[in-house]
Amino acid sequence: MSNAPALSLRRRMVGLASSGTVATLILLLFALWVVFAITIGDRFFSVNTLQSMAFQMPELGILSLAMMLALLSGGLNLSIIATANLSGLTIAFLLTRYIPGSQGLAWVGIQVFAIAAGFAVAALVGLLNGFVIAYLGVSPILATLGTMTLCKGLAIGLSRGNVISGFPEPIVFIGNGTVFGVPFALIVLAFCALPVALMLNATPFGAKVYMIGSNEKATRYSGVNTRAVLLKLYLFSSLLAGVAAVVMLARFNSANAAYGESYLLVTILAAVLGGIDPFGGFGKVGGLLLALIILQVISSAFNLLNLSQFLTLAIWGGILIAVAAVPHVAGKAPR
């Protein structure tokens, strides 16, 4: 009798955990929050900490969205970081080469043009990826491995490995400014996540992406132009990398061919932690954002505790395995 409530609580917890990754992640976030509240105390909840977390998240967040799109279709996009760096270097080159001194119309025009050129480069890479994957039938990992190396080579070759730095105020603001205390970069992330979520959940295009991820052949035979969908998907993925490029170059106030390379596998980690099935067909933007918050909370807390960032990496890996194991441990293996 005295056991009953405890048992039912346990059953409820297990039920909640197995009801989906989102529930697991919310539980995990809550647990982490409690642990860090005890170990770190007030410092963990200070405005400074929150703001620095909000500044660090957007780059990885936007890149993870780019990775997520490809993963949903059962593919992979290894070229996102290289694309971001190439388009970042394009923007940086135009900004530093052609920017007039005064703050006139031309000054604004050049900045807009530079960013547009960066997006154009990202779009070209996306179209190349999409064409090779959808129309030539190359497996996504191979195709994007090729474009990754190609873009990296172009970026290194054109910049000779150098850093391009020193941008005008409005560009730097994108990465470092705040609006009513909210980092502008976080707003950019929101402006990426919202349309992506809407596109995936509320448009026929989104439905087709999930269908392709579940069974590409069946989707094709049911009359969907899978090639056109995939082409568009890799274009969007690449354009998101272009947005990440702007945020990255603004935050560092510089661009380089080798920035953010360690992010590549972390975007996969974040996406999979957020419940995106690496074989396609399942996953929500909400789960991804939750996963990003968890990764960021751990990273910030470890920073406050003066623990090495490499320990953070290890813990991230451990959490990924733990969360991925939950469905099996809770007795609900997917297959």
Place this chain on the structure above:
Amino acid sequence: MPESHMASFGRFRRSHEFWLLTVILGLCASLGFANAQFLTMQNLFDLLTSYAFVGILALGLLVVLIAGGIDISFTATASVAQYVTLSLANAYGANWIGVFAIAIGIGGALGALNAIFIQKLRIPSIIVSVATLNIFYGLLIFFTGGKYIYSLPDWFATGIFWFEFEWGKDSSYGVNLQILALVLAFLVTWLLLNRTNIGRQIYAMGGNTDAAQRLGFHIFGLNILVYCYMGVMAGIASLIQAQLAQSVAPTVLVGKELDVVAAVVLGGASLMGGVGTVFGTFLGLTLLAVLQNGIILLGVSSYWSPFFVGLVILISVSATAWSQRERRTRSAPR
């Protein structure tokens, strides 16, 4: 007899390997024509020596891919094996057999860990290996502080040099540790995949796991074997890399995993499992090595080297996919 030769040649001519071989021979011929340095013994031995690390890892990954899995934690495994083995050798002393035994043990244990996570917790191998890459690497750097080791045992610095022979005027060549390990790795992997029952089971498991299970194959045992094999290869590769570099740099190996993936998949191994050959992997490796080496010999700035490598990867995979698609539509018109 001649007819069967013709038939097998015809089959070979339509294979992925044939296209790769043609590209490589064409590349070699034009590079040899453009730069006399390319087709020298010196260059050949240098190439083999410097690509042994990637090659040995590629053979481990080939076995994993054929079994239907994937592993990208091997650079972290190699970093751990390298660091721990040579720290132990420095502290307590060990001979060649000793260091290889330790490195193989560490690599095998970490590989087994991957297999256990994959099999017992039913997590897809890509997730597990992304996670363990971060765990192994993160913990290694956390505990060691990422410090390089420059002082290695004397005998380790000297290396191994066998069958010295003279070629040309005053240059002598021999089988060094890297080449020896690479050749052995190729031989053992070829034997495992083509001359053992286990090899056939690995192909069968990668082709269709459910069917293999119903046939009574020990799937868990096979997975342990496959991921351990990858780990052992990572252990061996890490030692020959340390011997070549004459130092242990815990931070330089991680990040190179995609080079190895490129070599194996260029060689025709499928990420879907069940497909791939040692010869194909050899060709994929050769293509990358010849290309990177050739670009340097042609005097192209090293800044542009990845660009051309990427271009060739993209063209070669596109051509292969295109030719396969053409053949499929010809043989089975819809």
